[in-house]
Amino acid sequence: MTLSKTLQAALLALAMTSTLAAAASAAPARPPHFAIDGAQFKLDGKPYVIRSGEMHYPRIPRAAWRERLRMARAMGLNTVTTYAFWSQHEPEPGQWDFSGQNDLRTFIKTAAEEGLNVVLRPGPYVCAEVDFGGFPAWLLRTPGLRVRSMDARYLAASARYFKRLAKEVGDLQSSRGGPILMLQLENEYGSFGHDHDYLRATREQMRAAGFDAPLFTSDGGAARLFEGGTLPGAAAVVNFGGGLDDAKGSIEALSAWRPAGPRMAGEYWAGWFDHWGGPHHSQSPEEAARTVDWMLSQGVSFNLYMFHGGTSFGWLAGANYSSTEPYQPDTTSYDYDAALDEAGRPTPKYQALREVIARHVKETLPPVPAAPAPQALAAFPLASAGSLLDSLDTLSKGQPARWVRAMEEFGQNYGYILYRKRLAAPIKGQLVLDELRDQATVLADGRVIGRLDRRRGDKALAVDLPAGTRLDLLVEAMGRVGFGARLVDDNKGIVRGVKLDKEELEGWTVYPLPMDATALQRLAAGAPAKAGGDTAGPGFWRGTLKLDKPVDSFLDTRGWGKGQVWVNGHHLGRYWHIGPQQTLYLPASWLQAGANEVLVFSTEPPTATTMQGRADPVYETPPPD
Template identity: 40%
Template sequence: MSEFAIKDEFLLDGEPVKIISGALHYFRVVPEYWRDRLEKLKAMGCNTVETYVPWNGHEPKKGKFNFQGIYNIAEFISIAQDLDLWVIVRPSPYICAEWEFGGLPAWLLKDENMRIRCHYEPFLRHVDDYFQVLFEQLVPLQVNHGGPIIMMQVENEYGGYGNDKKYLRAIANMMLEKGCVVPLVTSDGPWHDMLENGSIPELAFPTVNCGSNLKGHFKKLKEFNNGTGPLMVMEFWIGWFDAWGDTEHHTRDEKSAAQELKDILELGHVNFYMFHGGTNFGFMSGANYYEKLLPDTTSYDYDAPLTEWGDTTPKYEAFKQVISQTSKLPKVNFSTEIIKKDYGKILYKNRVSLFATLDSMAESIYSDYTMPMEKLDQNYGYVLYRTNIGKKREIEDFRLIHANDRAHIYINQELTFTKYDLELPVKESFELTAEENILDILVENMGRVNYSIKMEEQRKGIKNGVVINGAYQSEWQHYSLPLDNIEMVDFNKDFKEGSAAFHQFQFEIEEIGDTFLDFQGWGKGVAFVNGFNIGRFWEIGPQTKLYIPGPLLKKGMNEIVLFETEGVYRDEIYLTDKPGY
């Protein structure tokens, strides 16, 4: 048993320690590779690993908890301890992390009055219920109980969202009541009011998040802390994330980052954000929203020292060199053999239109008016809205009212137009030429905003309704399409050009390795490997390949299914051993 304390310095059993940590999110890496990534973190010279904890991953439905597979946090922390690494845990309720809704579960939004990240009793009750279960996992793993956890963080960058100190204190006290005995910290940007807004020094020690001018920001942090305590950058931004539509993959040169690291280690302590970014599997990539929607790519490579697929980089070597001047580098034997495989061209086997297999994928739910995704007890994916809009005539005013994020509008299953983000409420005009007309609207949730004030406006689908010639349209059928039942796609049904469709590929392999799905020539959608959702693709880039970790494959027959929404597809896909953008 040990004790970690924050005094004038970080102390372990009364002795000063230098924290050199790297961020590695267990939920962005397949469990079979946790040990490999942690070994490489240690070999770079880190003595600590930091991870967020995504509430929406651990409680996907209210009262239904998941600590298995990629969400087995206790196993991840235990592997870190096997490697003699300390652990910093940042356990929600909000994590940002470019993760869907900043880690908050979407089911919170079923309550129309819900207020998040503030002292709103219904929100706090949900957090308390979750913490009761989460801390059963974390408490035994603290250093005081023989585990590796040395610190836990209260909320995350709260100073960039609000200044509700009553809320922050409630979260901190909740953590203490649930058994947290290691020191609490907060982390905020050092600009404007952020440190003041997000800090509760009487309960949690303040740290900063930044990527440059570390000496200047450490000076500001020292002044804020009245000259006492250690200086730590909880997020040293050594790269950045990408959004769909960015002109190129974000990178940062290793020389400037290494120089900043030298400055940090001269004065204090560091946590690299990220050491290894990993992948936004499934529908879990988040988004930012300022002037327009900026949904994050599936890759969370972050230009980190370790690539999305686990290779070391020149940045890794540069950081390793800097750290070696501060502490002795350990000798680490890498225990996981990882190879890359080029499986080549694979021809399609079957394809079927969404409309043809809709009834096998979802049951219709009737409502007089449109319901958003959350009211349908759905968190992610797509919703198809269907109604009869009557006889042939001119439609002079067609609008979607309070809809998010992207909608395909079909008349009698023919695509009429597609609307995205700011275009959604814009009036459209068109002519109905058939005697009877069925309107279908396929709406995609492209990832709830994970940062700043737009988080309060993240109900997906169509919230208020559809206006046709100045009046709200009623009598709707709703089809929930979270695509968590991909095995229910009926490939015996018909395929129609130009519509959203499922495309099936099968291939046999004798040797398993990491590979990369090159989706150039495809439009937009999501990919499934042996039923596992590996994430979104979109022809606008900058990402052009999806990483497929070897453990998702099996010897013998494998299946890939692409759900593509634009009618842009090819008869083949390519699985290559060449990673990158």
């Protein structure tokens, strides 16, 4: 009997399919794009030493992302590391922002276009000297909620964050052929706690969200920190600063903890950050070069923290504390004495590191691109735009409150908050601001009668005020603590209450002052400044910077006391005469040819009437007041 042609074709197709399947099963499996294989990283099956530098997309003007990344590749780096900043991506619950300066996806894709792989550190906690360690401030509106813990309310929020973040960049992971080699699980958790249930829950959230690339943990080089911050199944890397001896000791400690794991400096601190009122930190190019030279000679992967620090624009800057200082607010500049300075220019450290890397790699490094060229700008005048108290009703709507409370309880995340009370009876004694966070300007009938500063541990001011006095307490949030045990509850404003000696004062009107774009637009559209107003108190100043063409510069804020600066609506950040930072980086991409509006808010009386631009930043710490 003869088979039909249709049946013959079907049998032939079946035979071919079986043959192909057998051949596929016999062929060696294709290696993953990136893998952690014992003590080695491997890229497409070959040993890979990660030469990374840290850069944070919110701290770099978007228009400069590509040129800064190109500088990294030209120095000999093959990878760039960045945190993802939850606070920037979810400024209010369920409101997501991955646009403009927060466009993480474009930052990662631009890095890949410039020949760089990416290590992503999605948190949810990042430290990074940013406000609240990168957590969104609205988490503090829930009484008792504890971040970095098994608190169900916190875990529900972090799960939502990971899910949304993975939707944005999940397809860019190495597990799917993309540039994101691996992801960090939490961040230096061993310096905070030892709850492995929490670490496992965070890992499960990341995996459930769709993050399936290799994971690693990152901690300081001590056994107790590794014990608290690592998990089986996730590679461990080590963070350290100092010189060559510190590097050798830290890598040795990592190898002792994980003998079979990869050796990597997750953060090699090749510089350091600054606090207001402290010194400007630096590390010699020679020390950084010696350390990187040794790591490369030993096949140790590394991440320079920072390669380019940039600027903590707006309200991004955080704070620390120590055993001797109750509060250490971070400066706006995050220059970090990095290989690229705040404006993106190569430094002597850049050249020293480039020479070292060139000796250890086989490829010819790309030429160093032309550097940015910040320019000096002629002085321009600023005129009073009204006192804060005269503008109060324009900027905010007063809310009655029996007692003063933290700003988060009024739905506010950043900025200033003003507590007002009309005295029904005279008061004399110690005016106590219980748990002041972080600086208060005390005014009686519009006149400044004192200032209290959390940095100094200030809590009380002697007062003698008659009945009918209008008492105003203007409190500035200068950055939430981002590292250590006090991270969990650093609410802002006056947290516990206001007392006269031991008696709590009641009956307040509270004015939240986030100084956001909406409020400043209302200010610009409001009534003109009153002539002859009191310029000794908190107030606004306006000026026009006229340019033939946009250029990078550094605004010199000396003579302007303390406050904030906006240029064309872009918030440059905080300035303060106590230093060490005395200038604010002004990106060319935020300027235009012709007139540029400059708005200054000062809480201390300025002695200058003009501002000018400098070609270079100024660091100096004046003697204490």
